[in-house]
Amino acid sequence: ARAWLLIYHLRFQPANTNWLSGQWEQAFRQALDAYPPDPYIEIAYFHSQTLPDELRRNADSLVPRFVCSFLILVSFSVLCSIVTIDGSLYVDWVLSKPLLSIAGVINACMGIASAMGMCVYLGVPYNDIVAVMPFLVVAVGTDNMFLMVAAVRRTSRALSVEDRMGECMADAAVSILITALTDAFSFTVGTITTIPAVQIFCIYTCLAISMTFIYQMTFFCALVSLFTKHEERGRHCVFMRETVPPRLHSSSLLSRVLWMGSRAHPMPEHSSNKKDVAGADFFRNWYAPLLVQPALRILAAVWYFVYVVISIIGCMNLREGLEPVNLLVEDSYAIPHYRILEKYFWQYGAPLQIVVNNAPDLRDPSERRRITAMTHTFASTKHSVGDEGVESWFEEMERFYNLHGVTIGSKDFYALAERFVFSSKNSPWIGDTVWGTEPNGTRVVTSFRFIIGMKEIATTSAQQEATRVFREVASRYPAYNITTFMPLWLFTDQYELVVPNTVQDVVVAVACMLLIAFLLIPEPSCAFWVAFTIASIDLGVLGFMTLWGVNLDAISMITIIMSVGFSVDYSAHIAYGYVVSTSDDPKTRIQEALGDLGWPVIQGGLSTILAVSVLADVPAYMIVTFFKTVVLAISIGLLHGILFLPVFLSIFVRGCCIIKSDHIGHHAVAPAMKAKQTPQVAPWMSPIEGDANLYAYQSSAFSPSIETSFHDKSH
Template structure:
């Protein structure tokens, strides 16, 4: 065996570039003197970094390459530069770190700020030669851009909430100085904000993770909260003449006798559905469901106490003819104008919708349309794809999206990078296992390149000792000698960072605690390819049969793992949520048939929404999975209110449906439309989170309202269950119609006010 060469001094650890200019050692004078022929000749001949001395594939840094008849590169459309930076671990360990937004590991403040300057300087095209385009990314780019996109769209949420406030004010109040209700509308929305605050506060206190998708939670709370507000006010308006003559506290109690049951059923049903959803193994969905469950309970408490209390005060103000905005000012001899007493929504449901819906031809048409839509949507659901791509979270106009697009075009082999981590093995004895692993990785169609210290060590050993150790175990002492010489050679110096030694030193004998092997996947365009590549890589490591720790890891593997189980988890969570809906409605409605009908409406809405996802270009991913669970929380409300009110009315099925639609149609429609209004401005969002939210909730609004206000009433009119024994009798149609078209001045507790009769 030849003697090993003398170990050289360790090269200085520093940041370095993988750069085409390294062919000429980044020498500006040399580069300026090059001709085109010189460039072509030097690039084709270079195979070693002139700066660092280790082998480097310069041709691999080029994209859009064209070669001549001899196979030499004569033209390229792009050149890739990679800057590798050293993190100050001492500062990180001391807590002096950057935000790390979107990063896979902590970063020191200086490097974090350097990246910001890098983005600013390189992205500035001032003075750049015409026709030269520069595309860039840094470690902080993804999290920064995706976060800014979501935060930027929060402005549209704020505008949507303003529109919602105006709508709630218009629907709760009337167009006169006394019966307008801006304060009550605002306080109702404040109760929603309080519930969101409780959810965020409690979950944060118990360290429940918060993610970008949680930004849509306020919208869910708004949808549920505004729905409860409309139900409470509508039940107050539904009090008959005799009930309205009672004391205020008795009237409030009578209104809550119906409204309280309705909002309790919907709130508890939503709570249980989200609480069960929190059992998922998907961290993002689990966290979101916990936030939702706590928020729903808080919202229920605030609506039943805070909002009702303010509603009582506001109603007292109205009866004393005090100004709707300035409560201290009383309007003497006040009489409402006739226009303000007309409720167009109520008139529509009373005088038009409730009559025509129950005509036999209309019933047949509704059932036929429902069946046709269901059949079409079942076919649509079968085409729904399971796919997730983090690039969706960044807008196409961003510099990062353009960079990724160019890399995928010019470097089709440059996919996700990964590492195989090996623990404290007997490396001398397990070199054959490492060799076997590398051979399998190189033969994989999903792996474009392998960056291995083992191959270089084999070449180094053969060159320096004449021994060919490829695929062979060696003596431990010999391994220590060749590894030491290799890591301090020009060829192996760059692999020092691939090892972790005991006491952080290679001397006097290298005791390896851990090492890593690098690899790079090809660009994988589909979910099935990514999952297959990840599973194959895991099987390669397992089949190598290492005696200690060995595992592959890549930054995107967590997303690929999620992609692998997302469909199964979605089915599981939807099934559990719907089971929760059925059980809770059965317990709270105390009607098996009504519970089945409510569940049917939820299922039909889900099928229709999932089909809409297919046709609108959405896929099954974490965001859509969360939104579909939310879909259950919203669409169940539309059906439960109708089913409950139907059970509380006595009479024939058609009479009960007619009264139910008249009295509960307006709050259900107002609640649904107000939710739709709050997110309508997200239609043009560049954020995948908000774009998915808009598309799915648009479907919830359309199909949820259809099944709750069209299909369910028709179904109840045909095969609806019997009413509760304590239900109230359905009034005659003439009485119902007149109750919205005439007025009467009542005097209660010495105060006069206008009442619909």
């Protein structure tokens, strides 16, 4: 013999016995762990608590990584918030918003904490897959922060705080609402799946995203207005003290490095009052004009064709199923156990339990013959060892009494059966029968089980086939209410459910996303292209995840559902910016859409990738799968949002199809008359010094020139 399998059956009922059995399993594990290495025998083991224990290890290992993820996001957000004085490398401590960026990340953490508390209060069960939810929500929750901060920067600094906040929310409201609705709805759709683990994850995530949005509209929005007020007064973004204006060349180096801050130009329409960060300037003045060139459009079309071909190839090789070994940490003691099962025992001899829940009256000889025939049928399938692999108390009893020359009569059957089953306290058949009492006091078997040997179930496809074969045989005996079971059935059922559930959830999610797009984007043709983009992104996620070694299972299913929401996020932002542009020229529309929203979209995507990057080296397939699928969903979504979709819109959605949008979104800016009529001077200047201060500001080497050109978007 190359290997042998020892099975120890433990009692888990009632509750006190359950606890004792659990303690025995843990003690047994510790004893085997302490067993010295043997040069001749390799020992592998597994018990009923192994999978829960290993999943808990996965979850526990994520706590320090979430702290790292939080710090990475804070650092990235702070870095993105830094603005420099025009014409220098000095930080503009008035326009920079590091504390506001940190508050944006904390805002997402507040949403996560509130959702976790609410789910626990409502009695929603927790599973260990939920442990990866904070990584996702804390990243997605910062997307709206970038959109809101970018919207504030597009308003004129010469306007009042109230007007700036009004313009900011008018500009960012639809984009923020699209992000929140699409993400929340995509996970809401995930709750209709029949896989409980996916349901629970989607409930927690949907609630966390919703709570984060509520905090963004209240807590974070209030902080934005507060920091905008400090900006109006020329105060330092960290210390809230008055800053040194750029005109003061006599300031010390320390003051210029740590305290320099720009001031608003008194003319509301002046270009210096709408500060573009370097990323937005790149998209507006470099990337967008290059993207609309005919040669680049053709190249983008070729790239898209290659992308679709590779995605289809990946989808044609799609693999299904989450194997038990993939739920374990790479250094788990149970991995050798599964490898040995796969190598030896799943090829021949794996036990299958067959339970007859509604036992017939075994005093009837015809019923006994039918039970014997049924047992033979189960033992004769493609994946059965044969009659020699059957382990049945019923057949052993007949063999025992025949050996001793005892005839089993109809009236004496149950008495003889009880004597055989309970012949000793250690009888292996006690656990195979359930006894009841008839009204006349006769004890009878109400249900029983027998075991057959299986063969050739080493692959997931063979396991699925075996499940169907044995359940089909069981369906031939409806009166017996037969249940077939082995531990692998828990996974083969998942294999069968993943594809139909994924298709169902994606179709429903896409329908919801389409409805949201048609309601919030005031142009049907653009909404159609958003829908096209959703389908294209999902195709890419499915194809590329297969090429990256990821199966279609419950973990990747979560991310596919999520990718529907993400694909709408990135696409709808650009489509909305394209629609609300006041220009009739598609090239100008693309320039304005990418200039206003391209950089915030990139920031949102990068923040998500950075947040989950700490999961890349976790020694667990489940966590790495989550990392891979999130990275694919975000990367492919960004590729469509900033490359393919702008090209499609500029070609197929021309000026004749666009609804005039003079009063939509951020282009319906407040007219210049809303600005304060008095010149804005440094707060510490007296009114008499205003003109001199204005002249000094205009001639400062660190300030924008008064001759700088600007686009007048007022109408």
